[in-house]
Amino acid sequence: MKNHLRFAIAGAAMAAAAVVCAGFVLFGAGATPFPSQALDGVEEITVSRIGRMDPLTVRFIEPIAAPDSLGKAVSLSPRQDGAWSLRDERTIEFVPARPYRAESTVTLSVDTGLLAGKEARERGFSAKYSVAPASIRVVPEGLTADDGANGTLTLRGYVLSDIPIARNEAEKKVRARLGKAKGGERIGITWETDGVSARHDFSVPAIARGDATRYLTLSWEEASGHGGTRDKTWLIPKREEFRVLEIASEDPSRIQVRFSDRLDPLQDARGFVRVGTEINVRYSIDGNVLNLYSADGWKADSEVSVLEGMKSESGKALAIPVSARISSQWEKPEVRFATDGVILPKTDGVIVPLETKNLRGVLVQAYRIYGDNVLQFLQVNELDGTRELYRVGEPVWSGSFDFDWNDGMKNRYVPRGIDLTGLVKQDPAGMIQLKVSFRRRHVMYECAADHQDFSSLPMPSDGFASDGDSEYSYWDMIGDLPWEIRRTYWQYKDDPCHPAYYMSGYNSGSLITKNVLVSNLGILAKR
16 A cells, blocks of 8 residues: 555535445445445445444455545545544545444445546445444442451442443442441442543442441443343341352353352362252352352253351351352343344355354245346345345245254353355355244243243244235234234233244244345454
């Protein structure tokens, strides 16, 4: 690269907007500001869902012939403060100076004809990006026993934001009180990070233990999805009392048992701890924390027992045994695509990665849009669209996949994959739409014993909606039911024990789709 162009903008205006949802997207016919789309000249592009401070990158197959035209050839709508630059002779990048507005859309327009040294507005492409919601999480890390004979405790944690924020903004999110349960007097919090950062560490230091039991309550505000206020309470035992404070498992491979005092590091803890029926447990001692390890992941319903006799560093013996069951509640079954990209390379096969949670199988349908019909498809769709597929293609395969399952997979996203290599080879110029769904028999979820019985209601069949002149009616599945029952389906759309959970007309998460345009166009995904 002979020179490095860079110019600041306060958001260049853009003529029209494009559409996307799941990746790099072209305008449909009638919406594009360019008479000719120039998708074939692009090698890599940032995927469609971006964080509030993520850069946007486009890499072309050939060197940019007219780099001096960069300022006129690229634009964002709405206006964004930031700077465009040439990273190298084939790559342009936008770095925002301020965050994009959360949960907004940003549309990129690139005049590839102008970058090639030709007439403006003749060739180009546009892509639309969905900006992620603001995310601020507060993560309390638990109580640690301080060094020394005074027996004080310290609570540590951190505030994690999706973008750098000032410390005073983080301070507003967290409050601590000491005294009665979920009450008491407000006490100070020490902040250990200065300036602007995406992570701000804090502590509630030197919590004294007196002659009576007290409680430490941490309250915080979060901005993630719908946000809200949360709190958590820890018992602060009497000064001479040695006891278990908490048993937790944030990591499936590790259970943490926190004690009120620092532990004797020379003792053999295996005689005092049991996880399920396992006695010979791998462990480590770190201050007042006993870490219990499992290479294969602890079973979610395992019972952890700590027996009397465990010793503190000062020689106290645990007098009260404690048992706790870890993560026994089933989370809702879910399937999602592991990446946002809609265009996948055709070399070395095409594997579409999935992630499933509490599922032992899925249903899949492949719908082929033939190469000669892609332009017709774009007349009524964006590249991620689903309308009028019956005019441009047909279902070519459907089936059910069964997955291996073990107890260590409970409540965890498990990577899976769908191999499209065979379908791609049949028509390497076309597009494939994947539909992935699941039914009640595929889920690993236990309804509570006292849960309402829905066994008399019909479950959806394994079939997928057929495409035609009108949208598929989800009432077709339950049309014979009385209106008094049908009208209640919306009420149960989030209940895996009810048929509505498996009908995408009610629960949109039960059916996911991805359009795969088979080409050599790669995707530069955020890592």
